[in-house]
Amino acid sequence: MENFKTTRKNFIKASALIGIGSLTLGAKASSFLSEPNLNAPLILPQTDGKFTLPALPYAYNALEPFIDAQTMEIHHTKHHQAYINKLNEAITLESTLQGKSLEDLLLGLSAVPEKVRSMVRNHGGGHWNHSFFWKSMKLGTQMGTKFSTLATSSFGSIDQFKANFEKVSMGVFGSGWAWVVLQDKQLKIMTSANQDNPLMDANKDNKRVPIILFGIDLWEHAYYLKHKNKRADYVSNFWNVVNWDEIEILLK
Ligand SMILES: [Fe+2]
Structure with missing residues (x-):
């Protein structure tokens, strides 16, 4: 390895x-x-x-x-x-x-x-x-000021950002991912099916490339042993393991 x-x-x-x-x-x-x-x-x-x-x-x-x-x-x-x-x-x-x-x-x-x-x-x-x-995961970190400022300006409040992320994650049908990216100075929540991600073909046609800050694996293999069919429990628990320190580094 x-x-x-x-x-x-x-x-x-x-x-x-x-x-x-x-x-x-x-x-x-x-x-x-x-x-x-x-x-x-x-x-x-x-x-x-x-x-x-x-x-x-x-x-x-x-x-x-x-x-x-x-x-x-x-x-x-x-x-x-x-x-x-x-x-x-x-x-x-x-x-x-x-x-x-x-x-x-x-x-x-x-x-x-x-x-x-x-x-x-x-x-x-x-x-x-x-x-x-x-x-993107680590226990015990706290959301940093760079991210919280962006989340507030992009979604109105931290709570609204989290609610949107959880709603979007619950809306991914089948297997896929939800991503939080920086694009045009705004935080955006994106989704992808299967193992796609926002990098794919980002070079094509000079498209504007999002900066990926973190993502959540929404395949059942990521949570089924512990949460069974309750994806909502896995998603709401995810906030406890987000590596906010790493995200602040990415935003520097
Ligand atoms: Fe996975």
């Missing part, structure tokens, strides 16, 4: 650009393999032609009692690992993808050869989403 590698420097640059409302990436889809990533808050490189499972930044029981240790261990060692295994199969099938970071692949997804594009989308998305998810 390898440690997470964050793109702190790049993220500062991206945030600064967002601050003046002008972040559009110049990379064309056809050049996705060589353009630098300005937006990705997390870079997952290949090592010797393969992606590997990042170590959790805490013990499996570190998020108890809100997320149980058994769920965390299975989620990390089985589900996350399975996405990586399938992603590596895609890399093996398409040699032009070898050596590229996962962010390169996702930001320019439509330029990935069609024969492996779905594999990269589903399993590459799974690898990125879970790697980012682990970093």
Whole structure:
């Protein structure tokens, strides 16, 4: 396993650009393999032609009692690992993808050869989403002033922001994710189906790229052992494990 590698420097640059409302990436889809990533808050490189499972930044029981240790261990060692295994199969099938970071692949997804594009989308998305998810959680942190100021200006109040996030999360049909992103100086709540995320094809057509601050995994495997069919309990408990310290860093 390898440690997470964050793109702190790049993220500062991206945030600064967002601050003046002008972040559009110049990379064309056809050049996705060589353009630098300005937006990705997390870079997952290949090592010797393969992606590997990042170590959790805490013990499996570190998020108890809100997320149980058994769920965390299975989620990390089985589900996350399975996405990586399938992603590596895609890399093996398409040699032009070898050596590229996962962010390169996702930001320019439509330029990935069609024969492996779905594999990269589903399993590459799974690898990125879970790697980012682990970093987004920590017990005992408090919402910082940068985020609370943004939440209040974007949603009217912290309570309204949280209510909106919970409502949106409950509205995701089937398996997917809800995300909190910074875009146009505003916090926005986005959703994605399956293992999609806001990075996918963000380089295409010079679209404005959102800064992902955190997301919640809404697949049943994330909560079923503890909460069974009660997604609402999992979502409302999630506030206890959001890593607000990490979010303040992302907003600097
Ligand atoms: Fe998951």
